Amino acid sequence: MPTDALTSWDGALAAGQQAIEQLAPPALVVDLRTCVATASGHVMPLPGASFLWFATLAQGRARDADDGWVASAGRAPLRAIARAAGTSDWWRRNVRSKSWKALRAHEGPVDTLDLWEPSLRKGHADCRRVITAWCAAHAPGWARWLVPEMKTVVTDTRASYQRLTLHPERITVLG
Secondary structure, three states: OOHHHHHOHHHHHHHHHHHHHHHOOOOEEEEOOOOEEEEOOEEEOOOHHHHHHHHHHHHHHHHOOOOOOEEOOOHHHHHHHHHHHOOOHHHHHHOOOHHHHHHHHOOOOHHHOOOOHHHHHHHHHHHHHHHHHHHHHHOHHHHHHHOOEEEEEEOOOEEEEEEOOOOHHHEEEEO
């Protein structure tokens, strides 16, 4: 607890309450209509592709209580988020990625969609970086739940996956 918080009763109470809040997992709300993510009421400033990837992870975790792993290049969940968020003014102002635009516009089978994978990987890395920095500045205790966890599976090819470790009951995806 910062020593300046102990100079008054109100300061100590506020600092204690903040410490308690950071020990509990946040309630995550991802609104695809407004393209805003909040953690226990605090807006997470996620730009363009970072928001879309974070929304994909939130939806994957909310729907799959077992593990919630999402393939980094998994076209079907990415396209679902692109289509849900793609009608907003936010999309027109913030999404510059050709891959995300292609996901939204593509009408054929998702397997036939040609994506520029390095662009998606960069967006995923940017998402982790932005959330890590936001947690460090606002709620360090929440990083373990909000910064995407990663794993790589090597078989004939190399596939990477990410997920949120936050319990599905703490995640709401709107829209």
